[in-house]
Amino acid sequence: MQAPELSTVFAALADPTRRAILARLSEGEAPVKDLATPFDLSGPAITKHLNVLERAGLITRGRDGQRRPCRLEPQALAPATDWIEQLRSAWEARLDRLDAYLKSLAPAPQPRRRRRPPPSRTAGVTRGRKT
Amino acid sequence: MQAPELSTVFAALADPTRRAILARLSEGEAPVKDLATPFDLSGPAITKHLNVLERAGLITRGRDGQRRPCRLEPQALAPATDWIEQLRSAWEARLDRLDAYLKSLAPAPQPRRRRRPPPSRTAGVTRGRKT
Numbered sequence: 001m002q003a004p005e006l007s008t009v010f011a012a013l014a015d016p017t018r019r020a021i022l023a024r025l026s027e028g029e030a031p032v033k034d035l036a037t038p039f040d041l042s043g044p045a046i047t048k049h050l051n052v053l054e055r056a057g058l059i060t061r062g063r064d065g066q067r068r069p070c071r072l073e074p075q076a077l078a079p080a081t082d083w084i085e086q087l088r089s090a091w092e093a094r095l096d097r098l099d100a101y102l103k104s105l106a107p108a109p110q111p112r113r114r115r116r117p118p119p120s121r122t123a124g125v126t127r128g129r130k131t
Numbered sequence: 132m133q134a135p136e137l138s139t140v141f142a143a144l145a146d147p148t149r150r151a152i153l154a155r156l157s158e159g160e161a162p163v164k165d166l167a168t169p170f171d172l173s174g175p176a177i178t179k180h181l182n183v184l185e186r187a188g189l190i191t192r193g194r195d196g197q198r199r200p201c202r203l204e205p206q207a208l209a210p211a212t213d214w215i216e217q218l219r220s221a222w223e224a225r226l227d228r229l230d231a232y233l234k235s236l237a238p239a240p241q242p243r244r245r246r247r248p249p250p251s252r253t254a255g256v257t258r259g260r261k262t
Contacts, residue, residue, distance in 0.1 A: 010145035014138045019214065026221035074222045077215050083150065084208050090157035091205045 005057075009080050012056035017041070018049050022058060025072035032061075032068055136188075140211050143187035148172070149180050153189060156203035163192075163199055 012018055021035055036046040050070060053059040057076035062069040143149055152166055167177040181201060184190045188207035193200040 006150070007145045007147055010141050013211075013214075014141035014145055016138055019137070022218055023221065026218050026225065028225055072218075072222060074219055077219070080144075081212065081215055083144075084212055087153055087157050087203075088205055088208070090154065091203060094157065094159055 006079050006083055008056045009058065009076060012052050012058055013080070015049070015052075018053055021049060021053065021070075022072060025059060025070055026074075029062075029069040029071045032070065035070060137210050137214060139187045140189065140207060143183050143189055144211070146180070146183075149184055152180060152184065152201075153203060156190060156201055157205075160193075160200040160202045163201065166201060 013022075017039055020039065024030060024035060024038075032046060032050065035050070036043070039046070041049070050059065050061070054061060058073055059070050060073055062071065144153075148170055151170065155161060155166060155169075163177060163181065166181070167174070170177070172180075181190065181192070185192060189204055190201050191204055193202065
């Protein structure tokens with residue numbers, strides 16, 4: 001089932017502290033205590049955030065005793081970017097169809113603006129009559 | 132403030148019904164009742180989802196009386212894709228630095244695997260002794 005996973009990933013990203021943790025981990029592995037420090041978070045609070053990120057597959061945690069270094073798993077972002085990309089493609093395909101439809105209605109090139117009938121093109125011809 | 136907006140966008144995407152509504156709207160505008168039908172949602176339930184999407188800037192709603200057609204606003208996804216892209220870039224830059232560092236440690240080309248000291252390269256030389 002892809003939908004629940006995708007929801008879990010988006011939900012994990014929907015928090016500024018979790019995004020900041022991911023940004024920190026994009027610079028390299030870090031132990032939990034290093035991640036907690038800049039946010040002034042309690043132990044349970046940081047653990048909760050890390051659990052959410054881990055469930056979404058966005059991080060993994062090493063088994064290095066107390067240290068348990070956290071590591072970013074950027075491939076877990078792929079379903080999210082794929083979904084957004086798919087939505088954009090569908091939207092652009094729709095715009096292309098709309099464009100093609102509008103062109104089919106008006107095959108001849110149209111002037112950009114034509115609010116009233118164009119000024120008489122015969123002015124040059126009729127000028128002879130005036131003089 | 133960019134962070135709360137980004138959180139709102141990600142949170143809006145973290146629900147399969149809301150993603151399905153966006154996917155439907157990527158095919159074109161739709162009135163609220165057309166959006167509610169496939170999900171068998173009550174009026175208040177669909178309104179709640181549409182409110183979340185509207186607050187995230189992902190849809191707008193027309194003022195066409197009862198019909199109020201909904202429209203996708205795909206540009207609202209840009210901050211989300213930008214953020215993910217930025218994270219990926221930082222990660223890749225880190226891998227490049229790591230790669231450069233490893234190359235600086237071992238300038239000569241290395242065999243792919245070397246779990247133990249390589250087998251004696253002098254075998255060909257010493258064979259003479261054995262015979």
